[in-house]
Amino acid sequence: MLAGDRILTANVPVPVENLEPGPRGYRVHVIDYDSSTQTMYAPQVIAGAEDPFAKASDAVLLGNPGFHAQNVYAIVMRTLAAFEFALGRRVSWAFESHQLQVAPHAFSLANAYYSRYDQALFFGYFGDDPKRPVFTCLSHDVVAHETTHALLDGLRSRYMDPSSIDQMAFHEGFADVIALLSVFSLEEVVEVLLDPTSDGEAKRAAGMISLDRVTTEALYESALLGLGEQMGQAIPGARGNALRRSVALEPRTTILEEAEFREEHRRGEVFVAAMMRSFVEVWRHRIEQLGEVQKGRVNLGRVVEDGAKAAKHLMTMSIRALDYCPPTALTFSQYLSAMLEADAQIQPDDRPYAYREAVRSAFVQYGIVPDTTSWRIGAAQDGRLRYGRVHFESMQRDEDEVFRFIWENRTELKLNLEAYTKVISVRPCIRQSTDGFILRETVAEYVQIVNVTVAELSAALGHPIPDRRDEDQIRLYGGGTLIFNEFGRLKHHAQNPVPDLQHNKDLLMKLLDWGLFDGATSGRFSQMHLKRAATLPLADGMEDQGW
Amino acid sequence: MVTNPVVAVEVRAYNVGFGDCLLVLFEYASGPKRAVLIDFGSTGRSSKSPEKAMEKIATEIQKIVQEQCGGVLHGLVATHRHKDHIGGFIGTAGQIIEALQPKVVTQPWTEHPDAAKDAKAAPSEEPKSIRAMRGNYLRSLEQMRGFCVAALGQANNRVGVVNASKIRFLADTNLPNKEAVDRLQRMAKAGKGEFVRAGAKSKLEGQLPGVKVHVLGPPDLTQTDSILKQKSSDKDEFWQFLEFWSLLQAGSNAVPAPVFAKAKTVRPPRTAQWFVNRANRQYGNQLLSIVRILDKALNNTSVILLFEVGGKKLLFSGDAQLENWMYALSQPEYRELVQGVDLYKVGHHGSGNATPKSLWKLIHQGPDGEGKLKTVLSTMKGKHHEVPQPLLMDALQAETELTNTEGVRSPALSAPVVRIQI
Numbered sequence: 001m002l003a004g005d006r007i008l009t010a011n012v013p014v015p016v017e018n019l020e021p022g023p024r025g026y027r028v029h030v031i032d033y034d035s036s037t038q039t040m041y042a043p044q045v046i047a048g049a050e051d052p053f054a055k056a057s058d059a060v061l062l063g064n065p066g067f068h069a070q071n072v073y074a075i076v077m078r079t080l081a082a083f084e085f086a087l088g089r090r091v092s093w094a095f096e097s098h099q100l101q102v103a104p105h106a107f108s109l110a111n112a113y114y115s116r117y118d119q120a121l122f123f124g125y126f127g128d129d130p131k132r133p134v135f136t137c138l139s140h141d142v143v144a145h146e147t148t149h150a151l152l153d154g155l156r157s158r159y160m161d162p163s164s165i166d167q168m169a170f171h172e173g174f175a176d177v178i179a180l181l182s183v184f185s186l187e188e189v190v191e192v193l194l195d196p197t198s199d200g201e202a203k204r205a206a207g208m209i210s211l212d213r214v215t216t217e218a219l220y221e222s223a224l225l226g227l228g229e230q231m232g233q234a235i236p237g238a239r240g241n242a243l244r245r246s247v248a249l250e251p252r253t254t255i256l257e258e259a260e261f262r263e264e265h266r267r268g269e270v271f272v273a274a275m276m277r278s279f280v281e282v283w284r285h286r287i288e289q290l291g292e293v294q295k296g297r298v299n300l301g302r303v304v305e306d307g308a309k310a311a312k313h314l315m316t317m318s319i320r321a322l323d324y325c326p327p328t329a330l331t332f333s334q335y336l337s338a339m340l341e342a343d344a345q346i347q348p349d350d351r352p353y354a355y356r357e358a359v360r361s362a363f364v365q366y367g368i369v370p371d372t373t374s375w376r377i378g379a380a381q382d383g384r385l386r387y388g389r390v391h392f393e394s395m396q397r398d399e400d401e402v403f404r405f406i407w408e409n410r411t412e413l414k415l416n417l418e419a420y421t422k423v424i425s426v427r428p429c430i431r432q433s434t435d436g437f438i439l440r441e442t443v444a445e446y447v448q449i450v451n452v453t454v455a456e457l458s459a460a461l462g463h464p465i466p467d468r469r470d471e472d473q474i475r476l477y478g479g480g481t482l483i484f485n486e487f488g489r490l491k492h493h494a495q496n497p498v499p500d501l502q503h504n505k506d507l508l509m510k511l512l513d514w515g516l517f518d519g520a521t522s523g524r525f526s527q528m529h530l531k532r533a534a535t536l537p538l539a540d541g542m543e544d545q546g547w
Numbered sequence: 548m549v550t551n552p553v554v555a556v557e558v559r560a561y562n563v564g565f566g567d568c569l570l571v572l573f574e575y576a577s578g579p580k581r582a583v584l585i586d587f588g589s590t591g592r593s594s595k596s597p598e599k600a601m602e603k604i605a606t607e608i609q610k611i612v613q614e615q616c617g618g619v620l621h622g623l624v625a626t627h628r629h630k631d632h633i634g635g636f637i638g639t640a641g642q643i644i645e646a647l648q649p650k651v652v653t654q655p656w657t658e659h660p661d662a663a664k665d666a667k668a669a670p671s672e673e674p675k676s677i678r679a680m681r682g683n684y685l686r687s688l689e690q691m692r693g694f695c696v697a698a699l700g701q702a703n704n705r706v707g708v709v710n711a712s713k714i715r716f717l718a719d720t721n722l723p724n725k726e727a728v729d730r731l732q733r734m735a736k737a738g739k740g741e742f743v744r745a746g747a748k749s750k751l752e753g754q755l756p757g758v759k760v761h762v763l764g765p766p767d768l769t770q771t772d773s774i775l776k777q778k779s780s781d782k783d784e785f786w787q788f789l790e791f792w793s794l795l796q797a798g799s800n801a802v803p804a805p806v807f808a809k810a811k812t813v814r815p816p817r818t819a820q821w822f823v824n825r826a827n828r829q830y831g832n833q834l835l836s837i838v839r840i841l842d843k844a845l846n847n848t849s850v851i852l853l854f855e856v857g858g859k860k861l862l863f864s865g866d867a868q869l870e871n872w873m874y875a876l877s878q879p880e881y882r883e884l885v886q887g888v889d890l891y892k893v894g895h896h897g898s899g900n901a902t903p904k905s906l907w908k909l910i911h912q913g914p915d916g917e918g919k920l921k922t923v924l925s926t927m928k929g930k931h932h933e934v935p936q937p938l939l940m941d942a943l944q945a946e947t948e949l950t951n952t953e954g955v956r957s958p959a960l961s962a963p964v965v966r967i968q969i
Contacts, residue, residue: 024818031819035830036701037804040819042811065807101822105806107830109837118825125806133806466904469938 007058010140010188011051014077021045023073027080029099030069036108044069061138068104068137072123075143076102079182082312083151086319088431088439094153095119104137112136114149121146140186145179155322156330157424158447163329163477163496165262165510170330173268176246177275177318183227184279184311191304193223193230207300214287214303219280220247223307246272251365256332271332274363275318281358283310289352310353317343317355320431324375327424327445328477329496333371336363338494340370346433375494384412385490392488395442399423402444402482416478416498419448440486447479450498460501461508476508551575553757553856558890558923558965559611561604562952563589565927566631569863569892570608570962572615573755573856580615581755583622584608585852585863585892587635587644590720601635605643607962612647621754623649625731626865627849628658629842630720636727645734651750652735655765657685657848659742660732684768688848691841695721698834706831714831717838721845743850745770745874745881757856763881764851764867766874846895847871853884857969860888862910866895872903885909889921889967893943896926897935911946921965922947 021043022030032041044066046052053060053067061067083091093100097119106122114121123137123146136142152159152174159171183189194209212218224247246269249255261267286306290298321339340356350356360370377385386408394401403423406413415421426444433439455470468474478498485491499507553573557580561568567586574580589601612620623644625633636644695718702714734740741750744767749760805812815823849865851872862885864872875881886909894901911920922943926935943949950963 029818031822031826033815033819033823033826034805035706035826037806038705038827039805040813040815040823041807042813043816063807065810103822103826106826107833108806109830109833111833115829118822118829120822120825120829122826122829 007061008188008192009061010186011054012074012078012186014074015081016049019046023069024099025073025077027099028073028076028102030073030102030104032065032069032104034103034105034107041065041069041105046070046073062132062135065105068135072102072104072121072137072143075140076100076121076147079144079147079178080151082178082182082315083155083319086316087155087323087429089427089429091151092154093119093150094157100147100150105135108133110134112142112146114146114153116150116153121150141179141183144182145175148175148178152322156325156327156445158328158477158479159330161328161475161477163511164331165264165267166332166335167328167330168264169267169271170332170335171268172265173271174318176268176272178315180227180272180276181279181311181315181318184223185308185315187304187308189227190223190307190311191300193226194300194304194307208293208297209300209303210297211292212296214284214298216280216284219283220277223283224276224280245269247276249273249366251277251362253365253367256367270366270368274366274368275314275359277362277365278355278359279310279314281362282314282353282355283307285353285358286310313353313355314359317359320346323429323441323443324481324483324492324494326481326494326496327447327479329479331371332363332368334373334494334496336360336368337371337373337375341375341492346431346439375492377490377493381412382489385409386412387488395426395484395488396428397426399426399444402426403446406446406482413480413493414495414497416448416450416500419450419478419498421446421448442484442488444482444484445479446482447477448498449478450476452476452501456501457508461505461512463509463512465512551577551756552969553755554969556854556856556859556861556890556967556969558861558892558967559962560892560923560925560950560952560965561607561962563601563604563631563635563925565590565896566634567626567865567892567896567925568604568635569923569925570611571854571861571863572611573758575757579617579619581621582612582616582619583624583751583755584620584644584649585624586626586632586865587640588630588632589634590631590716598638598640601640602638602643605635605640609643609647618647620644620647620649622651622653622751623734624653624751624850624852624863625658626863626867627655627845628724628728629845629866630722630724630727632865633727633731634724636730637724638726641727641730645730648737649734650754651739651741652731653741653743653749653751653850653852654731654735655848655850656742656744656767657688657765658728658731688844691844692721694841695838698838701830701834705827706834707828710828710831710835714835714838717835717842721838721842745851745878749852751852755854755856759855761853761855761881761884762850763853763875763884764864764871765848766871770874771870843868843870846901849894851875853888855884859890859967859969860884861890861892861967862888863892864894864901866898867901868895868898869900869903872901872906876903876905882909890965891920891922891947893922893924893926893939895934897924897939897943899936899939902939907942920947921967922949923965924949925952927953 017025019025023044023046024030030044032043033039034041051070053064053070056064056067080091094116099119101118101120103120103122105125107124108126109124110126112121112123121143123135123142125133125135125137127133149171152171159167162168194213213222228247249269251273255261255270256267261270283306286309287298287303290302290306293299317339320342321335324338324342325335336359339359343356344350363369387405389408390401390405395405400423403421406415406421406423410417423444423446426442428440428442431439431441451473453470454465454468454472454474457474458465458470465474476498478496480493480495482490483492499511501508552575554576555574557572557574559570559572561570566589568588569585571583571585572580573582587601587605612618625636627633635641698714699718699722702711702718704711706714732740739750741747743749743762745762745764747762749762751760752758846866846868847870849867849871851862851864851867853863854861875885885906888910891910924935924943928935950965952963
């Protein structure tokens, strides 16, 4: 992104640590190896708190691989810190290692992606001028996007399973949302988008902006569409276009029913559009509270600051919502409910900026309404739950102990007793509430999996299952998220049961219709981005024509 | 009233390894037969001398043409540019076929020599005219081939043994095949060359009295665009596809140089060695994925021909995959045409999406009580990652009278013959 004719830079704080060359820290190891040329660039040494590139020219920023290594390290750590701040605990990667490996110049190809199997983020470079390639590792939003995939995978490892159409779209949509809000949380960016002629702090301090440039429509035009345009220019091809498309999606309540938006990428764009409209709405609320400095004009610095704050707050809300989501078969409606519930827990009063109201109304405009299922544990249900045979202390960290709790209460928790059941995580967390007190919660996830044969499914539905042999196994997924309060009592149970062959035929038919029994998720991200850029789309009705 | 009607059509499917070579003979009530050769390519043969094998097949074709067709090859169809379809047009084998002086040479519109000139023009940022659209598309195809050269240069065991072998197979098939392409252009110039798109009137009809020749594919870009418009409100998707390939080609060289020429480099430290191994394989995965995508793109330039003669229909679709079929299957008159065909040359060696389900439903609704659909398949297991597709094979074996070249002993004389009596 450019400020005038210079590369726009911003300073970002990251958690303090003593780094080995790479940089190689406690969560991230940057390895600057280029597979296209089999070149290993010398690991970047960062000593002290001073940024060695603070005053570097654009030529140095573009031409020094050490800066690129530092840049990816900083953005990955910043994104990780945002997640840990929102969740009030450490966030683990989805693989058996503490350090995510990051290759800033992985190959000379137009792609960037997260791979769980390789415990890594890969950033390619490309371009039509070999002397000035486009480096995906220099794009804040691309790095934040891929890091979010890795973090989300660490938090909800089953979200890569094909268990609902919204879930397939969610990974990409959520990564886009966090990337965009992460960019907007940089005041330097917001300032340039609002006032591209601005040339620095001094002008900003004295600057004003007229009220007609900070209406909802004007903000949408200058900030969101402006950013989409900038990104399209910086990273040509699929990514820029996707972002431009997301923010330009006109709201309509039937959009998710349209055939075009049943495809996972396009569906993810609807989610992004709803979130970004929420952002603009909240920002506008904040601006409304600013007094006019002169008639019809407000302070530009405050508008910028409020934009960044709104983005940061919404990002925190978005991340925190994950804890309140079921671990499988997520729907957009459920995510919306989880977001509203999680925020209400920590900030019961939505005033003065009405974040929850902005989010709710923006989602509703795209036909996404809060899920009607209540996941709160009421007093009556609380009374029926058995706690006598489990231990409070162990319940905060021990998967076997939580499994025992679930097993003791299997009827009350409506477990599918034919399913394989496993507790996949138990995470204690501490969050600070707006009343100044500490909110302690323990979040535990369990999954349930039932294997059925194609013949069984086909017989239950009275419908043939295309492309599969009778004896093939199909996995049906379900599961729940349990949130225990500071006294170890269950307060929230977000559950999506395993679809039942007899009672959930409509749902199973939908899964069949959406092709979600096809399996194969490995290499999903590397293929997703590539496929999107390099293949022609299929016409309606042609998606399901293969053998 | 046809005075000398076609009484039978014979299709000879040669075992060329992985590839297509089909000689279609139209037998008339009197006089010599008329011959159309559809594709003449091979790859993946285990034979020590694949060129010799193709020479033998060329000699066999020459003999048939001389003995049964009055020495005239009436038509030559090169469905698309892949090596397994045109790779035989080199060396002695190519000379033998060229010496038969085919009367009509049919190729897809993407092979038009004038189109190739356009292809060199730099794509404008936002093409308005169809000409620019075509130019950009063809340029993209050229860039894809250029990428193949680069991928072949990178396909060593470092990127994974299996990856390297698959990349080599696919990239080799997609390489620009200058000698074969030049020979085809020469034959097209000397004879009656045509570069067809869906709906074109083929000059083959003039060579085959009593036979209607329908061209069902490939669609040109106006036809593709009109189909996609029905789906998407966003036209960027199409241009994004073109842009991707131009960016990719520009960034890929057969022997790429480090992007930071002056930066200090080191041997991978011990802490990075596990990752370096993984990264190399990931790179191989990426190359393979891209080569697969471009393999498919070139397949989709395949000519699809339907011969209609005496109430019988024979369908030859080259390697056309779903994106090519999308146009034909959207047109009611083509849907009607393919309904209940009598012979189907199985598309793309039996891959999963070259016989779209909706096409399958139409073609195997054979006439009542007149027996099964005859199918001809030229394939070779284990060569291409996605062919033949087992479920399609099951259906072909169960529901059609399948002739498969795989397992047929070479050389050519034992080519199976499928006969359609008119």
